Amino acid sequence: MAVEMLAYIDRKSPIHQLTGVSKLICFIVWSSAAMLTYDTRILAFLFIFSIVIFIVSKIKVSEVSFVLIFILVFLFINNLAIYLFSPQEGVKIYGSSHVLIEIAGRYDVTIEQIFYQCNVTLKYFAVIPVALLFIVTTHPSEFAASLNKIGVSYRISYAVALALRYIPDVQRDFRTIALSQQARGIDMSKKEKLPIRIKNAASIIFPLILSSLDKIETISNAMELRGFGKGNKRTWYSARPFQTGDYVTLVVFGIIFVTAMVVTFHDGNRFYNPFES
Amino acid sequence: MKKRVIEFNNYSFKYHSQAAPTLHDINITVFEGEKVLIVGPSGSGKSTIGHCINGLVPFSYKGEATGSLKIMGKDAHSIDIFSRSKIVGTVLQDPDGQFIGLTVGEDIAFTLENDCTEQGVMKNLVEETAKMVEMDEYLSSSIHHLSGGQKQRVSLAGVMVDKVEIILFDEPLANLDPATGQYAIELIDQIHKETNTTVVIIEHRLEDVLHRHVDRIIVVDDGLIVADMCPDKLLSSEILESSHIREPLYVRAAKYAGCDVIEEMMPSQLHSFSIETCKDKLLDWFEKANDAVPKEIKLPVLQLKDISFRYAPAHETIKGISLSVEKGEMVSIVGKNGAGKSTLSKIICGFEKPRSGSILFKAQDITGDTIKERSLRIGMVMQNPNHMISKHLVFDEVVLGLIIRGVPENEAKKKVEKVLKICGLYPFRNWPISALSFGQKKRVTIASILVLEPEVIILDEPTAGQDLRHYTEMMDFLAELNRQGMTIILITHDMHLMLEYTTRAIVMDKGRIIADDPPSVILTDSEITRQANLKETSLLFLAKRVGIKEPKEFVEHFIAYDREVRRQWQ
Structure with missing residues (x-):
């Protein structure tokens, strides 16, 4: 993996x-x-x-x-x-x-x-x-709670925690996309010249952004549908x-x-x- | 009289981002404690109805609405999305994307956290709710380690914790294998009975939902309500067929046999379906069958020999698999999530290196070839089109691979136009891809691989997110390519797909091949279907009830007949 x-x-x-x-x-x-x-x-x-x-x-x-x-x-x-x-x-x-x-x-x-x-x-x-x-x-689930406890707004805390949590997902997506682009003949290996490699890398970034935006839409809908952002405060299930x-x-x-x-x-x-x- | 919980009155809705309204003048009333199913082809507006109910329209997706929508007797526009979430709980389509918490307990607690519930109270409530869905022993487990069925339970608990009046399921069966889907339907039914909550299910896999009783089915097509009636009545009408929604196979078989399916026969569930009157017709229909197709022996194009692979040292993902695919075959690889299907396809394409074993292409060893070299012979279409699309316009996307291979511009243009025509995308060639639907995007990715003319093409869940019309279009198109000699390997959960289009199914479980037979054999074998989380086809039960001694042949006859009928549709 x-x-x-x-x-x-x-x-x-x-x-x-x-x-x-x-x-x-x-x-x-x-x-x-x-x-x-x-x-x-x-x-x-x-x-x-x-x-x-x-x-x-x-x-x-x-x-x-x-x-x-x-x-x-x-x-x-x-x-x-x-x-x-x-x-x-x-x-x-x-x-x-x-x-x-x-x-x-x-x-x-x-x-x-x-x-x-x-x-x-x-x-x-x-x-x-x-x-x-x-x-x-x-x-990660304690991460947002901790930020919030020292005074950072819970919305920002959650955003930071989610961003951290998605790092592995984004890395996985990146790899999948890179492979699928290579399968169409886009060469990322050292065999290719640097300027072309940089240009080729762009063909990964675009789909990566698209699939990340997709994820963001789903999760923000899911959060909103369950009342996230309603009050000025919230409690934390996993706070210790x-x-x-x-x-x-x-x-x-x-x-x-x-x-x-x-x-x-x-x-x-x-x-x-x-x-x- | 029962309380009306949802009331659409002459309601129309148009998204700001779209030119034409998505919903036209619809009227729907849902009563307290009812269980209603909304079906319709993709793009029909059924998801928009769901969004109107849970408040994503108009609070997240803006647009213009006319007419009235009342929820619990109050004007919906006066209930903001947060108060709405206290009334309507939504279980979204994507089982992984919707989890917010990392552990089971945390995710169930999410709504309570937002309500500022005190931690002690919260823990008790979470445990209580988890018990209702039998997940109380998993409270501290990580969600990503759960099975598909367990994930469904958790997402359900997450909305039930709030004691909502209405639970809305937005395509709960998408991405679930057949057995897990059946289980999800049973779970929904159990919750509905125990809590007397109003349940609205949006789904196009009709036969799977009808596994348990529903009170009413609403058919949406092109933004209009074309039917609103009880399941028995709907199944005895022609409405489903004209809206391109797949009828339960046993009903279709009965209709093919010339039976007059009427409401009184209670066709909505197979066990209640009274077939006494049409037994003879079915037997007759079956006896007329003569579908024997002579099998030619062809040369193997792709051979795997004793392939093993693992991601982590302790866990073997692929355990010594050997198989051979002949030229011009159309094969499906099936099995539950995590059985190793996708990994196997990645090994074939060179995305992953096997730990041992070899891969032969037309008797030539290609185990050491790079991804790029293999891509000249084997094309791979990924499950998620967003993982493949890297250009803004349809034409540019499809031509990309040709340009990289240095095909002259004129020739490339001709090839792309031809492929776009075949894929039904020619009118869209200058469109931005972002304006296409999910199904259309999927076709763009298939086109971008086809244009490279590989000899073998592997498609991962090609029909996910496609309604019956597009499904038939795309699969017939693949079948045509197959007739012209292309070898096609499909990785799928979809039993209809393997049954209707492939001649051979390879069933995987825990990294091994547990069966390799024609689909009609596999879907009538209870042991294999159980192991692979598949479901025996309802045709089998119908055949048994009618008293047919060779149920496997009956299934085969149905497929052959159905294929013929649908070919004439177009």
Whole structure:
């Protein structure tokens, strides 16, 4: 069957047992911490801790490898762009310049720049495992309920949850369509030249959109016929009450967040500067 | 006098997106606790009637309405779609598309959630309702792991949880195999009896719905009500035939035999149908039969040898299948959902690679060929036309494959025009495909494969969503191609299709072939039909009741005769 990425992966683990709401809050807290701080020590800690959480969740790296590779490629491009557009950012931040390799004027590679970009990468690394976990360990039916509980309108929450749920369906459709187009002689393999392949890919997108629109019409009719969107509020069948584990987790994440912020900002600067003597 | 729950009075409706009205001046009254069946060919307006009742018209599909429609005595336009959903519960056609929740409990609870029911109360109500449809043990199961029949129960529970007054079924049998369909009808009947809810069923598989009693049948054709009467009276009239709706086969057989079917014979159900008066005529008709067709031995065009395949390591989807299809054959592959029919067709086309075994085309091994190479010999028409259509205009879509193969423009144009004429699409050649009906789209996809002139063509559920007229048109057209030498493989749930058009049926169950015989043999074999979720044909029971000793031959005679009659129709 088609690869199912970003779909719920069922396991028995402490992470799975947490309610969707606490996972969502933790995810938000975690990414805010990682976003606000540039303190290498904090980032390193967050990174290691997120690896630990990942291991606890019993999710295998191979199960999320596709998305992971996608993010890593994106991260690489991002790093390249930072260097291209602002090669002296590190020097500006840390106030010193140790040239490592001389290239030309402002493109000289400095230790400060490398250090800065390492920090940026570390930020990603600290957030990626947690973000992936949030998506693959939150049961889709709890997903909407959690968003709604923290104040997002239930209509939007449901839309997001449905979109996530249809990812596997769309992937399956994509594959079916690609095969049926190939059966008419449209070649998508590497044998064909790139511009033609891109053009051929369009012949998949069109039917994919059509069949997705079909699905949307059916489901929105079904929802409306059963009273969705009637009131300003709704209740949730699958919402779960908080348990001790949830409280403990929230407190731990709260402490991590506060500590991270205190350590980061106690000297009035978001950056940890190893170049100061 | 009974309460009127639905009342159409001189009601007409025109969709904004269409030029002509879909419903013309219709009058229908449905009383409390009644069970009414609405039948009609596709495009007749029967679905629109359903939409008017559940409020999708005019709240989701806009248009102009004249005349009046009252629901529970109130003007329907004053009841918005949400209040409407408290009165009318709708079970939609697509069994998978309509599930909103992921687990059984969650889906049943959906309406309650929208009513802000408190969680504890909700859980109790859900359990109570689930018990009514005997699904209370599956509350936490994922819906996608349920069987077709169980899915039907869940969608029914989802609307019953709200204690609605009217339950509307919009083509509940589409996409169900014959045995599951029969089961669904029994379930609807049971619910109707237990709750005394008013039931409206929109469906064109008349014989299947009549498996259980209905009070009244309304026939819609071209936006008009052409009949509104009890089933016995309708079946003894000529109305069904002129509206191109398939009569139950046993009634048709009786009519062919020259019997005068009248209301008093109670033809609506086979067991109540009094055939005493026409026994002799049926026996006579059968004795005159002489349909022996000599079988020629031809060369095998497609051979599968010991094919095995699996999606996941633990579960073998196809288990060592061997079969051989001869040139010029018209074969059907049947079996319940998940039996491996579609997977087998994908293996033949090269969409999936078999784990072991080989595929021969005219004695040449093609197991290693790519999809593209195989497509030169074997054409595949998918079940869902939306998975194939990639161009805006009909002509462009059909010509696509030829252009890719580098056929010169002039020649390509000629070929496409010829195919479009055969498929009855020539007048639409410059139409946008989005303006076509589902059935027409399906024909576009068939045309786009035919134009490539493959030697073997595989069609997955070719007649889904087609009414009897289009069904006959398309199948006769395929039969004609078949006579000209094309080998055709049909994957289908439709027993009429396999019975009427194919000479051989391959029955699959759990990844194996459990039977490979003429359809008349298979549909009279109770063991095979049970295993494959098929249904024995009603003709068999009729033959038994009349006292015919060779029921299989009786079925064959009917098919041959029927084919001849329908050929003259056109």
